[in-house]
Amino acid sequence: MSEPVGLRARKRERTRRAISEAAIAMFLADGFDAVSVADVAAAAEVSKPTLFRYFPTKEDLVLDRFADHRGEAARVVRGREPDEKPLAALKRHIRKALDKRDPVTGLCDDPGVLAFNRLVFGTPSLAARLAQLRTYDTDELAEAFREATGEENTFICRLVAVQVVAVTHELAHRNWAKLAGGRSADDVHQEAVVALTRAFALLGKGAEKFGY
Numbered sequence: 001m002s003e004p005v006g007l008r009a010r011k012r013e014r015t016r017r018a019i020s021e022a023a024i025a026m027f028l029a030d031g032f033d034a035v036s037v038a039d040v041a042a043a044a045e046v047s048k049p050t051l052f053r054y055f056p057t058k059e060d061l062v063l064d065r066f067a068d069h070r071g072e073a074a075r076v077v078r079g080r081e082p083d084e085k086p087l088a089a090l091k092r093h094i095r096k097a098l099d100k101r102d103p104v105t106g107l108c109d110d111p112g113v114l115a116f117n118r119l120v121f122g123t124p125s126l127a128a129r130l131a132q133l134r135t136y137d138t139d140e141l142a143e144a145f146r147e148a149t150g151e152e153n154t155f156i157c158r159l160v161a162v163q164v165v166a167v168t169h170e171l172a173h174r175n176w177a178k179l180a181g182g183r184s185a186d187d188v189h190q191e192a193v194v195a196l197t198r199a200f201a202l203l204g205k206g207a208e209k210f211g212y
Helices: 004-029 037-044 048-054 059-069 072-078 088-101 111-122 124-149 153-179 185-212
Strands: none
Touching: 004 037, 004 048, 004 059, 004 111, 037 048, 037 153, 048 059, 059 111, 059 124, 072 088, 072 124, 088 124, 088 153, 088 185, 111 124, 111 153, 124 153
């Protein structure tokens, strides 16, 4: 008898997670460039073809941790409160994430998170791959903006989306850099909130006439 679909899915997810965790542990210990895909496959006890079925590129072994956040900004805009402006919803969402010390905001001083961010931001190929993945977020957010505002000029929607995605990334990187310098998340929190407020105020001034 074949396995139930749910059981197969759980097994695939366990395998995926095991491969990713093995890879990240090795990259943190020895450096991203010093560890080969074959090394990771051997450590995870899978074949290289199996590994590549789960992770098309070596960089994806690391950046899979961002998978849950892909398209998040677009989901926030689509799920915003009635009569709430898209930028206000995004600002509120990020502020909540800062208060929770969500790792995606850069404002998390857990040693493992700091080490992971150092790996990502300190490895050129990972930083470049992360920039590529942000293109997906930009596309999704631009479409969500178009739906929310009724803007017929898709260029305007994309232009605002590009700015929001770039600003969000820069704020997170700024927060992480302060923590990497030895400060605590609690110490940096208020500065992060002020930076968020100022950044979205600037975005709002340029986009408010378009309904953002």
